[in-house]
Amino acid sequence: MRIECPFCGERDHSEFAYFGDAACARPAPGAADAQARFVEAVYLRENPAGAHRELWYHEFGCRSWLQVTRDTRTHEILEVRLARESTAP
């Protein structure tokens, strides 16, 4: 698999580490039901057949965290963005 790092360019997947579902934002720690929300964020992950937004870490490259949209059926990479730009307010 090849991943187009926004900074480094297209690279072999062996340079990256995989961290799963990117949709899990950190819940508000002060919420009344914080514990339930954290359990959901930490343990309950989507595993769709199709387009999936995932976190990849370019560990052997520029050390950027990436938000990669990948088709889990074909491994086709549909979009790659820097995670910091995807989650900024």
Added chain:
Amino acid sequence: MSSHRLSGEGAIQRDRTLSFTFDRRGYTGHPGDTLASALLASGVRLLGRSFKYHRPRGLLSAGSEEPNALVELRAGARREPNTRATMIELFDGLTARSQNRWPSLAFDAGAVNSLLSRLFVAGFYYKTFMWPAAWWERLYEPAIRRAAGLGRASREADPDTYEKAHAFCDLLVIGGGPAGLAAALTAGRAGARVILCDEDFLLGGRLNGDRHQIGGESGALWARRSEAELRSLPEVRLLTRTTVFGVYDGSTFAALERVSDHVSVPRPHQPRQRLWKIVARRAVLAAGALEHPIVFGGNDRPGVMLASAVRTYVNRFRVAPGRRIALFTACDDGWKTAFDLLEARIDVPVIIDARREIPPALRAQGSRHGVRIMTGAHVLGTRGGKGVEAIEVRGEDGRVSRVRADSLAVAGGWSPNTALSTHLGGRPRWSEAIGAHVPGDLPRGMTAVGAACGELALAGALRTGAAAGREAAGSAGLEAPLEQWRTEEEPVGFARRWSVSGHRGKAFVDYQHDVTVEDIEIAAREGFRCAEHLKRYTTLGMGTDQGRTSQLNGHALLATLTQREPADMGTICARPPYTPVAIAALAARARGPQFKPCRLTPSHRWAEERGAVLVDAGEWRRARWFPLTGEADWRSTVAREVAGVRAGVGICDVSTLGKIDVQGADAGAFLDRIYANMIATLPVGRTRYGIMLREDGIVLDDGTVARLGECHFLLSTSTIHAGRVMRHLTHARQVLWPQLDVQLVSVTEQWAQMAIAGPHSRELLMRVLGDAVDVSGPRFPYLACQEFLWLGRPARLFRISFSGELGYELAVPARYGESAVRALMAAGGTLGVVPYGTEALGVMRIEKGHAAGAEINGTTTAADLGLGRLVSARKDFIGRVLAARPGLAAADRPALIGLTPVERSARLSTGAHLLRPGAPATLSHDEGFISSTAFSPTLRHWVGLGFLSRGRERIGERMRAYDPLRGEDVQVEIAHPVFYDPAGERVRS
């Protein structure tokens, strides 16, 4: 010289002779020969014994699809089993042996299995050896393994080297036959970056085995000229002896180049094989097609050979596979073999065509040669001992006659080599036009051309190859003109004959795994209707040849038996690797000491000089202890080092601990979210111990935080978790809180850091550092830190201690680490300074009850480790919410405790379970375990750390430390985990 070698040109160099041995007998051949062609030229046609029945076997093919002629190549450490004789390029001094036979190839005692063949039918293992289960390992499996099998691997270490390489191209051409050459020429001439791989050592594919004309010259000559032109193109790389064996996501391909397999010993610094990882913008599958046999009785007798292989031996190698070769064909293509044989003045007693109607031109050409032609006829069986002597033919009228022949060429038709088209899940599609499967959905960027896509005639191969080459060049932004190559018309008529009804004798579908028609019938009868199930039940297609010559026949037979069309049967999906790949090639250089890179500490050379015993700790190699001459064993060395630190001063290289520089206006706020304890309140010039949790509430790592400036912190991590913590921090920085002003840089490699520990450490530092920094007690108290210049170089000093003694860590730029150690050792001579290694470090931390990797093990909370008091209730941080879950906050969780043996001389073992005295040793009575142990030279008995349910309330209790693995059962007393200086007076002194 040899009786079967023909005169005339081929692709062998007759002016040179190579000597080799097969089963210890000497033979000769020429450069350009394969082991198969050279043996055939010498009249050898019994090459092996079959897998189950030990039947005599000879060559079926002339290529990589060979199921029978598997030999052990080379001897000693280089012995390699199951090597296809058809793929072994002959070299001088080659030695090969037949395999799976005893005592000899000609007389094999295992052939008795043939008499027991009723026992070896499909599903036999499943049905027969079911019961009793215990017999399987002791009796059935060893017996079966002895009786059936292939070659023997060498038991010595492989003396050769292997390597990996990466390549990138606009176009990868898989296969160097006419279609592949046309694609490579077209794209290459346009300037595209082209890689062409062919498993053969000679490019040209069927152009070498057939007699074709391209533009007025012979096909073989055209291939030579094309190869020369491709070699002249700077952006084209030709990889012969190279098999593309895997297709992966992202247009990535794996190929194995047999760099030195064709020489007896690799040249200096050359690998034996090279594994290529190729990234290609476009790929052209020009892997050709495979001829498949027709199934009839005795179709495995040596002398029965694929028709295309027969003419390859004749045309390319100038070898006559026999003196009297009959032909059994179901297609026009097979007739080429008869004509090539006749051209070479080899007797063809009969052409048997299964079809009633054949093209008049073929019949006319055959008649011109005076050959007997039988149409609508079938071969029922063969006769002979260890080779064909006669064949039995049923004519169109149903009469069976016997024809004397020493060989039989069989042409069942061609089927595209689709394997690489299916590696990413594409399913082959049935083509009525050629009566075989063609590639279905291809991987993105791949085009199939030539025979691989069902274009079985030369003209179509050249045309589709060139078109694909042009398309690939276009995708790289290059304009490629198309060349039209002139070829002759070829008849390509066929009628499918999978097997002959009423066959006499055993009829083999899969030669390598001895799967017969009868096996397929059993499978069909028992309801195995799907191609994948057929494969598992009968092992059809599971050999090293992956059923190249058997798949189509087997599936078609099953289709017929279950009243279906082959189109509705489907076929199997191949997975990588396409051909067997040696594990050594996959490992490449990652073997032995080079299995992984090794990080050396700044003081490595000094430690080696002192004779330190080294240990691999994660990525690092560290000094474990520093033995002195005369010391009885390592325990006395470590005891001396510990005593030296506790009573005097010691030095240890702790550069391996992770160091992360954190700066920015929000650095303090950021670290407050990372660590469970407060960081923002840390004054400049001070250091604090901290723990960080994972979001699930479990402790991730511990270490120190030093505040070097208002907005400048330096973190230390454990050696093992350094990479993980950096990842954790960058995740928090980039994903969780990208809006913070925080900059993170790993500085582990920048600083050499030396622990200086012991009551005399201050004195030693004063001697070494002089005026550079004031280390006196009041000015540099416990947990102080300072940056300063030492002899004009940046340096850092931290008053922290892992040993429990007055201690410091001195950091200098890494290149000065070695000289700093030497300076400390020189200055500390009169203080009795001792260097100490990781073992003494570990002993002292256990004496002090410090948690380390065995305790911070991915299952423990801060409270479990006795660090609950550090956890701040005044702020949010990663892990806070989930650490409060009932399960992680339960009162009966295992808590860190100390352990001492009641019988003081007893030894404690890591991993022992803690049980109440008298309680049975069962899991339900297990209350904890020992995580770390050491012999304490300070206390003169063993001490341990461990976890015990409600442990902190149970100090003084006696328990059993039960270790069934080592057979130990020791009475222990639960203690406070800090065995040494519990008040911590020494570190503050």
Added chain:
Amino acid sequence: MVDPTCGPLCAFAGLPAIAGSGDGVVAKERDGLGIARITARDRQLAALERLVQRRFHLLLPKGARRTGCGEVSLAGVGPESWLMTCENAGNAFAIGLRDSLGGPATVVDLSDAYVMLRLAGAKVRETLAKLVPVDLHERSFQVDDVAQTVAEHMAVTLWRLGDLAGGEAVFEISVGRSLARSLHGAIRESAAEFGFVFEPA
């Protein structure tokens, strides 16, 4: 007393200077470089750009590119992060940079964190192809391109310098100091079939 700043400091000391025969790859140790990591502080990129231009007459490269002027070079190694080098400047370089760029940027001294080899020779690309999964073809990896990647499990930074007069490509590869011996070994063995020559600093 031993002067702590003297002694054999070369991370490659004692390693074989040749492998195979010939000089298909010549690796020259680069020593004495001042190396600093420059990271723009939050919302300070424009200010940093102006300062770098005024002070060093250099434009901060965009992306994984490199630029140089005189003794100083800048290589992009991450979003808003650069590796800055200065010939024969050692640790003093970062100390000076902290004064000049410390306002809009975090400056961290990494002069000792890396060892660097300058690689030249007719077979340098063939050798690197055995080590890094990056396309180093002259059209794909151009002069002043930078790649942070992996070579036999080691994180390496690779950049391409201007070609030699004869058109021969030149690369510089750096790795963490603790891995100096492992990297030397990997390059030496990969280059041995072409002939490898090592020139210590």
